[in-house]
Amino acid sequence: MSNVKETAVELRGISKYFSGTVANDKIDLEVKRGEVLALLGENGAGKTTLMRILYGMYRADEGEILIDGKPVTINSPYDAMNLGIGMIHQHFTLVPVHTVVENVMLGLDGPYDPGAVAEEIRTLGRRYGLEVDPYATVRLLPVGMQQRVEILKALIRKACILIMDEPTAVLTPQETDRLFDFVREFRSGGNSVVFITHKLNEVMNIADRITVLRAGRTVGSIPKVEASESALARMMVGRDLELTTGQPAKNVGEVVLDVDNIGVISSRGHRVIDGLSFQIRQGEILGIAGVSGNGQEELAEVLCGLRNAEEGDIRVSGKSIVNCAPLAIIAEGVGYIPSDRQSEGLVLDMTVAENLMLKGSSDPEFTKGRFLDMAAIEENASRQVHEFDIKTPSVSTRTKALSGGNQQKVVVAREIAIASKLLVAVQPTRGLDLGATDYVHRVLLRERDKGKAVLLISTELSEIMNLSDRIGVIYRGSLLRVFTRENADIGEIGLLMTGIRGESNE
């Protein structure tokens, strides 16, 4: 690598205010030619906002942007693209019902010629190892492929500064490696990459330099060679944080959950779960790993009565609950932490106290005759707020005013109260900062140690590896294999997540 590199992008004193929050507070940032800059920070630190400003999707309230040393105004992504800036968004900006070539052509200047663009897609795909069928419908492509389409969109517009917003969140370990190969290849052509992430190991792997954001401000910027994971973690969180690692289960008891060969057909007529069987015992966490969209959500929904199974049986402590109403399943002591707390877990316009009793509106604990017992509801809420350390001005505050971490604590508190036997947790730490994530992890382990059975469904492999006593891999609605904690191998699990079966020695 050359020693002195030219600056490609410089952001000076960028501020961005959303109603009530300062997303970016006088941020300075520099990206050099031919370097990979990791933009590191917790969820909510302001990384996406800052990069959306550079890409022209948001307008900065203060500050200036310089490209190659010259001040520029970027009013829309169109301007950004003309300056050679491309962005891969965390939630892909693709039109699912259109083909790859239509997606790439959207907004492209020049004559409407799908054939020529398809040819260009193939050429670029070969050159960078991003092959994809130009005439495939995006909706039918796996997420890894969809990401390629996003990258190709930027490449075809001749981007030389590529922003990638948490690109590995949806990928398997092998896909991540391939993405890193692309990033290195792209950098070697003198291009720059801004790589947004909150995963420390990735930073150490791919970055040349690291800029850390915390609560909307720049904490610091250091070259990779001077960085260490622990130092970065401290910069990110602002204090020392000792992360919990799960100890293996000690007292495994009787079978609590027995899923017996279930099959589920989606409303579109696809078979989303196919011959799935497993058991979970008291005092044990079963982790289900897999790329999202392989039947995880459907599995959780069947367990909680939100979806019917066409075949098979589900028993909780020996009692069949398959296709029972949610209320009956709740009565059996099954708690459910859904993957989307805002739309499924909470009613954001209701108060913390109301959300904490939400599923108990017919429970004698919260009712007096036909009416709700408001005193009992509030008392329950005060106790839970105290026990789970939920930061809220009062129990009658609307839940939407809480931070993501505290919202999740409301869900967790309620579901743990319900889950006397089994807790189903789907992506329980999605979008949480490290502190809140660690809290949820500790709670799951604590409940396990109390003798509950826990089903943990997550696409974060590190979370699964860290907490589970046994690990199953789900692919296209089937469990390919279940590992015990001792012989779980991350490489093999990664391969299984893409459907490649190794030697099966169950």
Add this chain to the structure above:
Amino acid sequence: MMITGVLMRALQMSTPLLLGSLAEIFVEYTGVMNMAIEGIFLMGAWGGFVGAYLTKSLFWGLVLAMVAGVVIGAVYAFITVKLKQHQIVTGVALNILSGGISVYLYRVLFGVPIIPLTVESLRRIPIPVLCKIPVIGQALFNQNILTYLALILMPVGYWVLFRTRLGLIVRSTGANPEAVDAAGINVERTQTLAVLASSAINGLAGAFYSIGFLGMFSDDIIGGRGWIAFAICFLGNWNPMGALVGGLVFGLAESLAVLLQTSGIRLVPNELLIAMPYVLTIIATIARKQFNVPAFLGVPYVKERS
């Protein structure tokens, strides 16, 4: 002779339905329903008549019809696209408003005439040679300018939607507005322009009822046909060629109903015949496997929550 008459009238009856459904297809692809369609039809009928009556020129009638449509459309776009308010509620309000305004302005201009005022309606333009073809010649090739326009616009609309850059932008906006935004295209502008363009076309469609056909205006002249055009957009599965078929079916049913009524034949109750296309619409809607309904139809695009 009777068949020619039925076909001719069928094409006339379908003309505004074709124009309206095509306009609706385009605007819905951008994610906005033009729920003010019934009111815009009415304003178009009003504008067509008033323009033609005052200037003695049908051309200016058509222009005023489009202007009147665009005015309502502009209000609709401002409220739904810019202010992000509820489309159905806004549409209902504007439909009621149009009903009042058109009658009010008619009375301000002309008082309450004892015999309804009339203008000469759009003249038929026979296409040389082609109009001599037996049976269909007169039906297809001796129509007024709006009917020709409608028949030409359907395939042109199809081509624009599926074979041009503009069409790609239009189809993408309602399917994922964020993708359009990220591609450097202004979502609000695209949606606003689509609402305005569709309103202009709907204005023309409305004018067909006043000056393309009857040569007069009354407050019940549209009688729900704006909604039929709206439904044909669904019936045709957001495809102009599908809407072409749907529009012709409705036109044919209306034409047959008129024939049966005037000739005194009573095979089936007249009302049943008129109801047939509606029944068909419901059946087609239920029976359809794949809906091309834009994923973000009716959902305002909010960029920054504030």
